[in-house]
Amino acid sequence: MATKVAEEWLNICGGCEVSILDIGEPLLDLLPALEFVHMPVLMDHKYHGQTGEGDSHKVEIPAADVGIISGGIRNEKEKLVAQEMRAKCKILISLGSCACFGGIPAMANMWTLDELYEKVYRDSKSTEKSPNPNKDLPPLTDRVYALDEVVKVDVHIPGCPPSPDMIKEALLCLLNGKPFVLPEKSVCDECPTKREKKAAGGQISRPLQGLAFKQNAAWEETRCFMEQGQLCLGPVTKSGCAGQTTEQGEVKVPRCIKGYMPCRGCFGPVKKGSNPLVDMMGALSSIGLNPQQVADRRAMLNRYVGGHGLLKPLPAKPAPIKK
Amino acid sequence: MSEAAVAETAQTDIQNPDPRIIAFCCNWCSYTGADLAGTSRLQYPPNARIVRVMCSGMVHPNLVIDALTKGADGVLICGCHPGDCHYIDGNCKAEKRAEAIRLMLEDFGLEQERFRLEWVSASEGPRFAQVMTEMTEAVKRLPPSPYKVG
Numbered sequence: 001m002a003t004k005v006a007e008e009w010l011n012i013c014g015g016c017e018v019s020i021l022d023i024g025e026p027l028l029d030l031l032p033a034l035e036f037v038h039m040p041v042l043m044d045h046k047y048h049g050q051t052g053e054g055d056s057h058k059v060e061i062p063a064a065d066v067g068i069i070s071g072g073i074r075n076e077k078e079k080l081v082a083q084e085m086r087a088k089c090k091i092l093i094s095l096g097s098c099a100c101f102g103g104i105p106a107m108a109n110m111w112t113l114d115e116l117y118e119k120v121y122r123d124s125k126s127t128e129k130s131p132n133p134n135k136d137l138p139p140l141t142d143r144v145y146a147l148d149e150v151v152k153v154d155v156h157i158p159g160c161p162p163s164p165d166m167i168k169e170a171l172l173c174l175l176n177g178k179p180f181v182l183p184e185k186s187v188c189d190e191c192p193t194k195r196e197k198k199a200a201g202g203q204i205s206r207p208l209q210g211l212a213f214k215q216n217a218a219w220e221e222t223r224c225f226m227e228q229g230q231l232c233l234g235p236v237t238k239s240g241c242a243g244q245t246t247e248q249g250e251v252k253v254p255r256c257i258k259g260y261m262p263c264r265g266c267f268g269p270v271k272k273g274s275n276p277l278v279d280m281m282g283a284l285s286s287i288g289l290n291p292q293q294v295a296d297r298r299a300m301l302n303r304y305v306g307g308h309g310l311l312k313p314l315p316a317k318p319a320p321i322k323k
Numbered sequence: 324m325s326e327a328a329v330a331e332t333a334q335t336d337i338q339n340p341d342p343r344i345i346a347f348c349c350n351w352c353s354y355t356g357a358d359l360a361g362t363s364r365l366q367y368p369p370n371a372r373i374v375r376v377m378c379s380g381m382v383h384p385n386l387v388i389d390a391l392t393k394g395a396d397g398v399l400i401c402g403c404h405p406g407d408c409h410y411i412d413g414n415c416k417a418e419k420r421a422e423a424i425r426l427m428l429e430d431f432g433l434e435q436e437r438f439r440l441e442w443v444s445a446s447e448g449p450r451f452a453q454v455m456t457e458m459t460e461a462v463k464r465l466p467p468s469p470y471k472v473g
Contacts, residue, residue, distance in 0.1 A: 278384050282383050285423040297427075315469030315470065
């Protein structure tokens with residue numbers, strides 16, 4: 001019997017779904033074992049009965065063995081959908097950094113909801129001032145939530161987007177009844193570049209600026225990007241993007257590094273609960289770079305992990321005592 | 324201003340009469356300095372909780388930010404004077420990290436006065452007492468930590 005799969009997208013760009021399709025030919029081998037019962041990106045499936053005959057206050061999703069959710073939670077509708085998915089699916093997978101940690105949208109967690117509305121509908125120069133929209137729209141939640149803050153999640157597949165190989169691997173693990181867990185190692189643990197434990201120069205440069213490398217040269221001859229002054233989030237990011245298995249003679253290289261770009265941190269913190277901002281500032285100063293040169297530190301070093309309370313509005317300064 | 328008025332203004336300046344301060348003291352200099360302050364019967368405010376560490380260089384920014392975001396009103400790191408480090412350059416590392424910590428105070432919406440890095444040698448009992456007094460006085464003038472629980 002085919003495994004029933006339900007897929008949902010919440011607060012997301014859709015890249016994770018593209019990544020599922022990007023599995024390519026191996027997907028054809030997987031398909032006979034899978035039956036998609038619900039997938040808004042592919043199928044026109046309504047929440048309240050196909051012609052709207054159902055209860056408009058209740059979301060209905062068909063039961064499935066495996067549920068895949070991409071995207072974090074930004075509004076009440078997404079919360080309902082996530083809860084319904086949890087109720088109807090035996091195993092729930094959070095796919096992509098948004099579902100796992102809040103992702104890019106969770107950078108909004110640096111401000112309160114009122115500040116966001118004010119900026120978007122009234123403060124922005126290119127916008128005609130208007131009141132907050134409130135008709136026929138689900139209200140926003142107070143902040144962006146990662147999926148596992150709202151419902152219990154069984155398997156996490158991080159990445160922005162997750163690599164097709166990894167989705168395939170996770171699905172195969174589930175089909176064969178094996179657990180899919182990423183080891184608690186950092187990207188640097190898997191990175192083959194040459195490290196000398198101190199920075200080459202004192203300056204932090206922007207991506208694409210002054211990175212020295214020879215294309216197709218052996219990785220051992222390429223100097224660590226961070227030591228070259230690039231803001232590479234490797235030390236504070238979970239490994240796994242290089243893939244679990246390699247072909248013979250092939251060197252495992254993290255995906256962004258393979259494209260000669262510094263790591264952006266999309267696999268989230270190495271250990272659950274650690275704070276990449278604090279760890280990264282420590283790492284930068286230990287190898288002799290000037291952490292002051294990091295532009296927009298809070299957002300830059302928490303780019304994908306704003307859920308789980310890692311990005312919060314700054315505490316309000318209490319008014320000074322009157323004398 | 325009369326003396327009483329001065330005392331009164333000083334009193335109203337205090338926003339947090341009983342701050343909680345975490346002090347990381349290195350085993351070789353500052354902790355021994357604290358010991359000396361104790362055995363010399365020096366008086367200093369009892370607000371600091373001293374944590375003995377092997378070297379100020381092992382106090383990762385993590386520990387400091389963790390303490391501050393879990394409700395400590397101030398954090399003090401004490402190490403050996405530059406050049407005196409038992410591990411040669413641990414305190415220089417601490418100094419570099421302190422810069423990062425000062426930057427991060429902004430990112431967490433905390434005042435600069437909440438963190439201090441000081442050099443106290445094993446023979447500087449009076450200095451230890453003085454640093455403690457200064458730090459406590461400075462933190463008392465700040466409001467309680469915004470991250471304080473309960």
